[in-house]
Amino acid sequence: MSGVSEGTVAAPAAAVPPAARTRGLRKVYRGTVAVDSVDLEVPTGAVLGMLGPNGSGKTTTIRMLLGLVTPTAGEVELLGQKMPDGAALALPEVGALVEGPGFHPFLSGRENLMRVAAAEPLLASARIPGAVADALERVGLTRAAGRRYRGYSLGMKQRLGLASALLVPRRFVILDEPTNGLDPAGTREVRAVIADLHAAGTTVLVSSHLLAEVEATCTHVAVLNQGTVVAQGELAALLEAGSANLLVTTPEVTRAVEALRDHRIPARAVPDGLRVDLTATTAPQVVETLVHAGVPVHEVRRQRTGLEDLFARLTEDTNVIEDAALDDLATLIPEDAR
Known part of the structure; x- marks a missing residue:
C-alpha cells in the first residue's frame, strides 16, 4: 500500500532555494564605495523590482550578480552556482539586458539578433531562424527587423536588446531599465512580456x-x-507594513476625533470618516479608545501606502519604518539602518 501510514508525519517539502543570493556584497571603485554590505535574495519564480535613486548601486549589484564585475568583498550565488566561478553553468540559463543594448550599427535588427543567436549555447543551429523570428515578434519589432540598427530609435534599440534576452526559455531574466525610451504602448508590451515570463515560472529581476x-x-x-x-x-x-494610517468609519466623526485627541492620538476628519495616525499607537488601541468613549465604529481598515510614498520614506530616511509587521519580513538590513 502506498502513501503515509497512520501515525507517520510526512516530511515537509524542501525549501526552494533562491534564484540569486548575495551576502556581504561590497564594491569599491578608487576609494568610492558603490555597494556596501548588500544581502539580497531573489526568490525563485518571483518578479523582483530593484529600486533606488541614481547612484544607489543597482546596476553595480546586477553586474556582480552576472559575474561582469568582481566584488571587492562578499559572495554571489546565481542559480545555485557561486559566481564568478560558476558562470559557465549559470549564465546559459540567464537572459539579461544591462545598461542598454549594444549591437552593430551597420547590420539590421534581424542580422544582429542572428549573430547573438549563433553564440547562444542552448540554441541549436537549425532553430536559430525560428527563435529570432519569435523573439522579434514578441517585442513588436517584426516590421522593423530589416532596418539597420543605426536607424533605430532608443525605444527600438531597447526592444532589440530585450529580444536578445528572450531567444530561448530562461530560468532567470534580468532587465535593467527595460522601458527606457519606450512609449506607453511599448511599456505595456514589456509589462506583458514580464507577465508571460512570470506565468511560465521564470524568475525576473527588474531594475526600474x-x-x-x-x-x-x-x-x-x-x-x-x-x-x-x-x-x-x-x-x-x-x-x-509601511502604512502608518488607519481609516475609521463612524457616524460620529467629531466625537471620535475628540476622544482620540483626549488620549493624545492624532486624528482628523476625512470624507469617509476619520484618519488616525498610527505612528505612536496601534489599531487595537484606537478601537479600544473609541469603544470606551461610546463611539460607534462601523469599519476599520489600514490605509494602504502607495509604492511612491514607501520609496520616498525609505530613501529619504531609513529610520522611519519600525512597524512590528516588518519583523515577519526579516528584511531591514543592515542593523544600523533600522
Missing part, C-alpha cells in the same frame, strides 16, 4: 525608476539607498 510599472508587475521589491539594501520582501507586505 518607474514606480507605477514596478507596482503593476512585481511580486517582490528590494530598495537600495546609498549602496545598501534598506528593505526587501513581498511587495504587498511591504506596502502594508
